[in-house]
Each structure stands twice: as structure tokens, then as C-alpha cells.
Amino acid sequence: MMFPARRNSPASGIRGRAANLNSMYSPPEPDTAPAADSTDTDTDTDTDTWFRRRTSHWQDWPLSWLLERKKQLDVTVSVVIPARNEERTVAGVVTALAEALMSDTGLVDELVVMDSDSTDTTGVVAAEAGATVYRASEVSPELGAFPGKGEALWKSLLVTKGDLLVFVDADLTHWGPHFVTGLLGPLLSDGEILLVKGFYERLYTDSDGSISADGGRVTELVARPLLSLWWPELAGVVQPLAGEWAARRGLMESLPIPVGYGVELAVLLDTARRHGLPAAAQVDLGRRGHRHQASHDLALMAAELLLTHERRRASPDNTPEHGERQAVLQQFVRTDGGVRPRSRPIPTHERPPVRSVLGMES
């Protein structure tokens, strides 16, 4: 499997797509990557075929085309930014998106920050920058509250209206509004596509301000091995844990959502299981930088992923049980002359599909 290098100048790619709006998501141009159905070889796997047909570049999706298409289809777009203690970066993300994609163009109809448990000024600065800010625990409080990113995204489904949802992390340092335009492209292009994952060259900004390309540790050490071993058909997803992704509301309302960091893996697995691989697409977003995390925090994230995966392996009909399971991650902190054990609870809860909570299905 080869990643198709930039296939065309943006302009030629755009022309190719514009001529083909109502067809399947345009396959890469014939000179570099022929359409799958005409050229499959015996060695082609489903993954290879998916990769070729469902991988695009953000430059393939120009703003003017997106705006026209959005109007034609008469759909609305909500951007959701989960944030916990992101006062240093959240305003930058909100401001850039609000200016480029709301006031200047109208591509985005709603820009929401889901704040939970922030002890800094995240909510205030996000609101000043132009976002509608919700505290996750204050959204439908009768449904209870859990800490975690997945919980914030699940609650966002209860307060947003957009037909298309784009999720963007709040700790981004190297990025741009093209993250959102790129992610919307496949959804506006092809009704079969329900989920779009971003991928990028990952950059980390260390606490001293230095930048390194040594990123994606949980992706490389946990998510990718898991997919290769148990879900090889999804091995062509470059960044299965990307925090930047987009989905149709109908899909999001139909899926169970782990309250913590398992949300991205769960949505990917469940979408592919329920709707088939062609329901997912991915877009190259260029480069991305975000806050560096400590290994012990990444380990907790890894444990959540293992649990999210285990549930889905164990449940053939793909309906994870929502009961609690006590799970604790044992870690050790080096102290003068010894080690101190530290155990941290692994978030295990999954929210049921929003649709069932809203009584939209039996």
C-alpha cells in the first residue's frame, strides 16, 4: 500500500472532482492510482482499495466548492471543540475558525466549545473569541455527568444542531482552518461517507517551546498494533486516534460513546462494523502540532483504548454493555531511594446512543 503522493495541483484535482460531484467519491487520478474497480489485482486487499478510494488531501476540497455543495445539499455544519484547561490555545483555534469559516464565508453555522472541569479561564476566553461555550456537566444534568473527552462530545450532540459535525481539539498549535474544510470535503461529496478522519504529520510542542516530529506514541504503540491484529481492514487509517474528524449527525446519534479517550477508536470501529469500510474516509491535513503529554497520561489513554477494543471484540453484535467495570491502572513514581505506587481509575463507562436517550428509537 502506498500513500498517493500529491496527485495533482489543487486546480486539476478540483476540476476532476467538480465534473464528478454526484458520483462516488472521486478516485485518485488514473495516472497515479487507477480506480479500484477497474484495476484490482489479486494482491489488492480491501484495505488497499479503501485507501486508494477514500484518501484525499485537504487541497482537493476548495472553499468555493464546499460552499456551493453545502447550499445545494441544504445542510448545516457545527464545529465542536472539546477543551479542558486549554486557556493558552483555545482562543486561537476559535478565533481562526470563526473568522475564516463563519463571518467571512458562512461554511460553519455553529462553533461550540465543550468545556469540562477546567480550572483555568478556558470557558471565558473561548466565549470572548466567539464560541458558544457549554460546561458539559450542565448540559442535560438529569442525564448525569462523567469526566472525559468522549462525554463532552456525547453531550455536544444534545446542544448542537448541525447535520454535519466537525470535531477539532483545543490544544492545537500548528494547524489551520483548512482542517475543517478538508474534513467536510468527503461528507459533502458522497452520501455513502459517514465518517472522515484527519491525518497529518504530527508535531509536538514541548514545554520549552521546542518542536519535534516524534509524535503519535499511543497511535503507534497501541492503536496501530490493535488494528493490524484484530481489525486489519482498518489498517489503512493513518491516524485512527486523530482528534480532528467529522461525521454525520445521524451516525453520531446512533453510536455508543466511551466517555474518555476511547471515543475516536470506538467511532471508527463501530462505523466500519455497522456500515462497512466505504463509510469511512480520510483526509491529509498537512501538519499538526499540539501539547505534549506525559507518558503516564498516555498510558491511561492506552488502557482506555484496550478496554474500548476489548468490549467490541467481546460483543459480536457490536452493542457494548454499558455497565461499570472497575479497572485500575497501576503506575509507579520514582522517589528518593524507591518507588511510590500510584493507581489511577481507567474510565470505563460508555454512553448509550443519543438516539436511544432522546427516545428516537425503540
Ligand SMILES: Nc1nc2c(ncn2[C@@H]2O[C@H](COP(=O)(O)OP(=O)(O)O)[C@@H](O)[C@H]2O)c(=O)[nH]1
Ligand atoms: N471537555 C473536555 N475536553 C477534554 C477532556 N479531556 C481532554 N479534552 C480535550 O480533548 C482534546 C484532546 O485531548 P488531549 O489531552 O490533547 O489528547 P491527545 O491529543 O489525544 O493527546 C483537547 O482539546 C483537550 O482539551 C475532558 O475531560 N473534557
Ligand SMILES: [Mg+2]
Ligand atoms: Mg492533544
